[in-house]
Amino acid sequence: MYKINCLNKISPVGLDLFTDHYEMADQFNEADAVLVRSSSVHDLELPPALEAIARAGAGVNNIPLDKCAEKGIVVFNTPGANANGVKEIVIASLIIASRDIFGGVNWVDSCKQDPEVAKLVEKNKSKFAGTEIKGKKLGVIGLGAVGVLVANALIKLGMEVYGFDPYISVDAAWNLSKFVKHAKSLEEIYRECDYITVHVPLTDTTKAMFNKETFALMKDGVKILNFSRDALVIDDDMIAALKSGKVGRYVTDFPNPKVCGVEGVITIPHLGASTSESEDNCAIMAVRELMEYLENGNIRNSVNYPNCDMGVCTHAGRIAINHRNIPNMISQFTATVAKENINIPDMINKSKGQFAYTILDIESPSTPELAQKIREIDGVLKVRIIK
Ligand SMILES: NC(=O)c1ccc[n+]([C@@H]2O[C@H](COP(=O)([O-])OP(=O)(O)OC[C@H]3O[C@@H](n4cnc5c(N)ncnc54)[C@H](O)[C@@H]3O)[C@@H](O)[C@H]2O)c1
Numbered sequence: 001m002y003k004i005n006c007l008n009k010i011s012p013v014g015l016d017l018f019t020d021h022y023e024m025a026d027q028f029n030e031a032d033a034v035l036v037r038s039s040s041v042h043d044l045e046l047p048p049a050l051e052a053i054a055r056a057g058a059g060v061n062n063i064p065l066d067k068c069a070e071k072g073i074v075v076f077n078t079p080g081a082n083a084n085g086v087k088e089i090v091i092a093s094l095i096i097a098s099r100d101i102f103g104g105v106n107w108v109d110s111c112k113q114d115p116e117v118a119k120l121v122e123k124n125k126s127k128f129a130g131t132e133i134k135g136k137k138l139g140v141i142g143l144g145a146v147g148v149l150v151a152n153a154l155i156k157l158g159m160e161v162y163g164f165d166p167y168i169s170v171d172a173a174w175n176l177s178k179f180v181k182h183a184k185s186l187e188e189i190y191r192e193c194d195y196i197t198v199h200v201p202l203t204d205t206t207k208a209m210f211n212k213e214t215f216a217l218m219k220d221g222v223k224i225l226n227f228s229r230d231a232l233v234i235d236d237d238m239i240a241a242l243k244s245g246k247v248g249r250y251v252t253d254f255p256n257p258k259v260c261g262v263e264g265v266i267t268i269p270h271l272g273a274s275t276s277e278s279e280d281n282c283a284i285m286a287v288r289e290l291m292e293y294l295e296n297g298n299i300r301n302s303v304n305y306p307n308c309d310m311g312v313c314t315h316a317g318r319i320a321i322n323h324r325n326i327p328n329m330i331s332q333f334t335a336t337v338a339k340e341n342i343n344i345p346d347m348i349n350k351s352k353g354q355f356a357y358t359i360l361d362i363e364s365p366s367t368p369e370l371a372q373k374i375r376e377i378d379g380v381l382k383v384r385i386i387k
């Protein structure tokens, strides 16, 4: 029986996929596998029995990826599963950044007792007038699952779209509209665009990418949308840029005490992926990833281990090994199995950075003794008997 702990509320559409071999665990430290959305795992002690963590979403900055990898804990995310939800809220945000819809609605509410409200509206509505997005220049930074959908959709709404992503994947490049202009540098986006929307992960290189130096390169009155992570922006610099008029509006999905209530900031309570469709898609993908890993040893969509897939085991035994990506590991595994006079009809080994993963299919059922011998090899981080 596998024990699953949920650190956040996960859609039942996903949880219902777990079979009778699974039960929910109330405690993190009892779990074989964990499902999480935005809760932080950084301060939690990682229990030795924990095999995997699946992030029902894209961003994994709430999970200590290397610390997990060191303990042989595979971390998954759900690429693209919530991208449409984010795309739609970005479209809405471009419009609310351009027209004072919230200001107008709040003002009308304040006039609700006035029998002349209809007349009042016609007299005062010009205070809330805005501009259209059609024909304006939009810079999309990060052309992954979300960025590509955003860029393509806004082309269709008549914007002139510039895209910047030096690491764009082949799939994303195939899916990107040919009408998106290829920006060769961030400076080009900053120089040209009336609106900038950012869709990159929070990493050491993207952290604080919006700061006083980069604002200085932008057009006066530029409108900035942040549906990625708050730490991409230096809030004090953003507030100063809003005050000076350099930035016209800042729409962020990440409220914090500095930006909440500041004039020109529209704070949304992290709703980018909060649609029933996105929540269901993420939960389904995350649960499937965990089941595949726990039951068959296969890794799909990991962010700290290589993807590795041998299908369902058709041999007598299967052993899965999380280990360091260093010389002489495979020969030691095969020698250990050979010493037991067991044949290896099939195997796979993949690496990602400092970590690697090997699946051995063997011609007799795996035993705890064999698993222990492999565990004792220097550089091995975790060994699991799959069959
Ligand atoms: N607000 C929300 O609810 C919500 C929902 C989904 C994703 N997100 C955030 O948005 C981010 C993007 O999501 P996604 O699904 O598109 O992820 P993704 O991994 O599909 O795409 C990220 C893209 O950013 C690019 N990139 C990385 N570093 C870059 C850099 N320095 N400059 C330009 N491009 C760079 C990558 O090459 C990749 O194409 C996530 O990491 C997450 O933080 C937020």
Ligand SMILES: O=C(O)CC[C@@H](O)C(=O)O
Pocket: 037, 038, 056, 057, 058, 059, 060, 082, 270, 272, 273, 274
């Ligand atoms: O789980 C959520 O609601 C937010 C997810 C989002 O920030 C992501 O990175 O996928």
